[in-house]
Structure formats: structure tokens, C-alpha cells
Amino acid sequence: MTYTPRAVAGMLGIAPTTLRTWDQRYGLGPSVRTDGGHRRYEDADVEVLRRMLALTAQGVAASAAAVLARKQPVAPPDGERTPIGSTEALTAKQGFLGAAKRLDEPAMADIAAKLLAAHGVVAAWDAVFVPALVELGELVVTSGQGVEIEHLASGSVLHALRGIPRTTSPAPLSMLLSCAPDEQHWLPLEALGAALSEQDHRWGNLGARVPAEALCDAVARLCPRVVLIWAHRQDLALRVPLEELGTRSGAVVAVAGSGWEGVALPSFVRRPMSLTEAIGLVADR
Template sequence: MSPGAAYSAGAVARRLGVAVTTLRTWHQRYGMGPSLHEPGHHRRYTEQDIERLELMQRLIGEGVAPGEAARWASNRSHHTVLIGVADAGDSAAAVRGLLRAALRLDAPSVRHRVAEAVRALGVVAAWDNVLRPVLSVIGDRHAATGGLIEVEHLVSGCVSAVLGAVPRPPEGVPVRLLLACANEEQHSLPIEALAAALAASGVPVRSLGARVPPAALLAAVRRTGPAGVLVWSHHVSTAAPDQLEGILVERGRPLVVAAAGPGWDRPFVPSGVVFPDSLAEALVILTSVLT
């Protein structure tokens, strides 16, 4: 089938091996219908629509509830992760397996699958291709419905435990990097992942964890004199720019002050702050000050 073609419900049903009535149900209940519409004609399925349906079908076949499978498949970024990351090994299977275990609240399986992803892919690729996509889907579902709180807590705890178990550099290696969550920011897993990735590269860090008041952050900078500081904010409500201003005017300020996460409104952040857009980029930025 050519990339620009469009297909009837009957053609798609034959390709998937399902009844046309099943496609209609998926459309009506979950919004997984055809997206191409031409005036005077029935809606038609595109290749992209079919790929989403194929992904949904695979997830259902592996035990994911249809509604969850549809929400997963309809998210294009997660879709890309599942079917397009060949260089990260079998990331698709890892994501599906972790999601199934999470929805069952199977803590031993979740922890095992997280550990296997980190072992097989390394911290950065495991975070980008397996852990973050699963956490994002669960978080999006919670934001939309208020549900899956117990799933989010269980997965977060397992991920935190595995990241914390990544071997740290030996004592005596100078600690020149400081990581912290913004004031009242409770989402600490991203800086835990960064700390683990740095540790795997032989770089130790000081991590202050969640909900670090500006005064405490500034005190830590003064006491330890880090070469690089990174502050994480997940939401705009925790990303007050004044948390960074004090560090920037400090005598002997760090060589790099980084603001990471989607919470920061960049035009309002003081000049001199850098914005890593990924775990890998944060790793490069922070280690650059150590050479």
C-alpha cells in the first residue's frame, strides 16, 4: 500500500483481520476512526490511521484494556517510540511489557522490567525509549481522569529504586555537579535519571531531590561551589525565575546554570541560563564543565 493512499473500512478490516463492526466500535468508543475526509465521500483511513489501529490491536492482544490501548496508540510521540526505535533494541516489547505489569500492579515484574531496560539499553536510552513513555502515558491518564494514582506511585517507586541502584563512582572522586528540583516540585525522577546516567559515566553528583526552597538551593551552592547546577521543573507553578537569579549573581557562580523540564517559561528566565531539552543533552552540558 502506498504511503499517500486512502482506504475504506472494508479494506482496513481485511488488513487487520477484524470485522467492520469492530472498526466502527473502536471509532465510536475510542476515537480511533478514519481521519481523511473529502466532501461528498465517506471518511477514509490513511496509512497513519492503520498503523495506530495495528498498534492498538497488538496492545489489546497483550492484555492492555482497549481504552488504554487506544489512548496509547493515539499519542503520536508514544507511537513513534513503540514502532520506530530500532537502534534501541526491542524497546517496543519492553514498553508493552512494562505497561502491562504496571496496570496489573505487579511490583516485582515492574522492577525487573525496569532493571532489564537499564541493563540492556543504558540509563539514557532506557529513560527515553521505555521509562519516560510509560510514565507519560500513566501521567496523562491520571491528569485526564484522576485514575491510575496507584499505578503511577508503584511505577515511580520501582523506577526510583532501580536508578538508585546504578553503581556510583568511588569515594574520593570530586563532586562538582548539583541537581535539584524547583521549589515545591515533587517530580524528582528526571533528576534521579540524570544522576544515574552521570554515575554510569563515572561522574558523581549531589542531588537535593524534590521541593528544594530557593534559600536552601542557594545555601548548597555557597557551601559546595559546584561547577554546574541543574534545576528541574515539571510545571509552570513551580518554575519561578527568582530561584535561578540568586545563583547567577553569586560570587564564584557555577560555570553552567541549567533549567530543565517543561515548567520553565524561557523568555522570563534570566539570561545566562541554559535549557537542555533531553537527558542526553543535559548529560553533555553538565559534563562539559568538568573537562
């Protein structure tokens, strides 16, 4: 497909005059011209412009950004992960936030996918995704605006996490994930599931708003090695039948999320404070 300058400007959330400037000064113009001399951008042109926009949003000078934008990012060898430094994490977060505020879903998806490929789920989640989503959430609380930005950003992270292949091994279920009754914030569970997939563990996710009886029935039927329940508010956490879960199954019972702060937990319940600790529960079994 090809796109008019006006269409591309709308896709990127910038003025058509900016496109003309980038074309004239840095050669980031369209690859196609019609017989009538009209400029038309191809998908590859748009991707270069997305990188240009992300780089300038991070404070890179336009001339340097234009050089970098033309370079296709090189992915690490399949399966290889590298640590993420504080400067790189900050740059990635700023790029992700900039794309979110432009409602540029393809750019967010691209940033998220490349972070996961280069650094793995745990590093990308802890260093970039969580700080970015927290900042967007605070924006909504303080200004009363930006819900659409937060939702689109969360959806982009979710899409990237679900791109991690799940194991096809017939091994027993390592972990069953579930939200507390009426809990609707379940993106952290998807992050944990994706991290488990990276380590070739089988896992299941019951999702949001799981009734107490349904949770107990699922644990009894699936017999996971670990069951972990997420809650971000205490009133929701208190509705989880921890004692029943402990007596009806041989699974390790674990809880996560800010909703469990201040809740008196039975002695057999574990409370991991990070993705790494949660994954460690499977290794302990």
C-alpha cells in the first residue's frame, strides 16, 4: 500500500509541514511518486518516520536521528537475552510514552516487541513497561484525562506479551493464574505467564473477575503445582478463599498485588514480590 502525506501525518500525529521538512533536510521522503508527480509513502517509509519520531522524542538531534532512523534495528540471535541498562531503559520508556501520547499503536507494539526480543519479559516488564504504565495511570488520576492513552498502551503491551510462544510440552501445569473475584486488572498475570513461557513452563490464566467457587473448582480439576491470585485492592483480596484452596489441593498457594498489603495471610500462603520470585515458586516445586 501507499499513503498520501496527509494520511501519514495523521498516522504519526505530526503536521504535514514536518514531513516536508524531514524530506527536504534529511531525505526521509516518500519512495514513490505518481505519474502526476504526487508523493506517496510506502510502509517501509512510514517505519523509518516512526523511528525518526521516537528518536527526536527522546531528545536526539534531528540530523543524528535521521541517520539512526534509516538503520534497520538488528535483533539478537534467537533466544539470546542481554541486560538492559538504566539509560537504555529510560530511552525506551520515553519512546513508548511518546508513542502512547500520540496514540501510535504500531510504534508502541514495535518498541514492546523489540524489548522482549532483546531483553526478555522480566527485564522489559520491570525496567520499561511498569514505569511507563504507572506514569500513564498517574496522568489519568491527576488530570482526569488520558484513559484512552492508558488503555491503548496496556493493549500494546498485552499484544507483545502474547507473542511469546507457549510451550507445547505435555508436562503437568506448572502454574494457574487468576484474578480475585471482581478484580479486573490482569495485565501483570499475562506478564508472569509470558515469563513462564520463556522458561518452557506450562501455565493457565483464568483471567479477570473469577468467582471464588470457580477458582476452587478449577484448581481441583487442573491440579497445578502453583496457584497464584492477583488483587490490587484489599477488599477484593479478602474475597479470595485461601483456606479452602489450601485444604482442597496440594498446590502451593501464592498471592500477588498491592491488595494483599496488610492482609493477614495463612502460614502456607506465599507472597512473591516480583516476577522473578513468582517464577521461583515453580522451581521450588
